Amino acid sequence: MRSLLMLPLLAIAVFITSTAFKKAPVKYVVDPKATVMDWVGKKVTGKHNGKVNVSAGEIVMDGLKAKSGTFTIDMNTMTVEDLQGGSMEKLLGHLKSDDFFSVAKFPTATFVLSSVTPKSGSTYTVKGKLTIKNITNEIEFPADIQFEGKTMKAKASIKVDRTKYDIRYRSSNFFENLGDKAIYDDFELELNLIARAS
DSSP states (O other): OOOHHHHHHHHHHHHHHHHHOOOOOOOOOEEEETEEEEEEETTTTTEEEOEEEEEEEEEEEETTTEEEEEEEEEEEGGOOOOOOOHHHHHHHHHHTTTTTTTTTTTOEEEEEEEEEEETTTTTTOOOOOOETTEEEEEEEEEEEEEEEEEEEEEEEEEEGGGGTTTTTOOOTTTTOOGGGEEEEEEEEEEEEEEEEOO
């Protein structure tokens, strides 16, 4: 009889112990100074490249599972790296104009994490909502995510179709007879993100 009474008490003790030692979710805060985002835009006659800053962000991890994440991109920090002087300033001004990213009206872009799914090893499939010019679309991309102590390191290659964000300048899908003046719809982002447990 005594052993039967001990069983529920033992179950309660195990539950309390497991709950007490369960790790709470950990919030990793993006280090803007250590994080680098490169962009590449291609056209029929060549390509241009530069950088733009991830100014803020955080991701909440519950063990190895991502619970939530938000990231802010400061469009005013956009640079052009393959040109210099007047040519660089002209292209940068054009990219910030209403033909492209309308930076004066929309100074930030955002990414809100929907899911992170393990694929193999440290490779994951990341899904989320990217907002540019106040237009939101779902995107998906592969990422290599690793943890070193209290530091999270993530590398990702992301392709974005600019026409989904009302950026149609010299897109052959919307304008005819562009010839070698056409600009490809996809631009590429290479992200090297560093975040630290807060």
